[in-house]
Amino acid sequence: GENVEQHPSTLSVQEGDSAVIKCTYSDSASNYFPWYKQELGKRPQLIIDIRSNVGEKKDQRIAVTLNKTAKHFSLHITETQPEDSAVYFCAASGRSGGATNKLIFGTGTLLAVQP
């Protein structure tokens, strides 16, 4: 079935360092890949997304790269700050695609930025 694997499950970095989170997906028909940030006790919030016709997208300190051939995509955070500490979820569009906009979520990465 449809599956998204996310690594690592936990990541600790020093403030100012970069953080990279990687996801792989199983369905070659997936064409939309959003990333969400969830702070403790709060709702997941969309931070960046990428479509399958684009290889890379950047928004200030956050960037996402997509390799459709290998079916993996990554989130890159540069110059990390303590407020970046949260759980990050990747997602891929499901097989039913645009009709439902269902997303298959990864299992999450707990990012801790040490001051």
Next chain:
Amino acid sequence: SQTIHQWPATLVQPVGSPLSLECTVEGTSNPNLYWYRQAAGRGLQLLFYSVGIGQISSEVPQNLSASRPQDRQFILSSKKLLLSDSGFYLCAWSGTGGYQPQHFGDGTRLSIL
């Protein structure tokens, strides 16, 4: 702009009691709607989704049900809660068509005693 409201924010219920969680969306028409459950420290489990009034698809067999009586209203219900129903329940909406992100409500933290 679009907003999503979810209530209550927290709920403590005894085992065997009924449940009704409500979610409404403002500022858009005919959204896709979703209910997720998140156990402590875990990922997002899709429970139900709806592409229109009265249209409900279930992802996981369980003792919960969902209904969409109006275009922008989505309700999660149970006749008899189980201990395993405890968790953080999130409602989300998306636009129709492809490449649409989902936008989440603030969630309901449900504790079953």
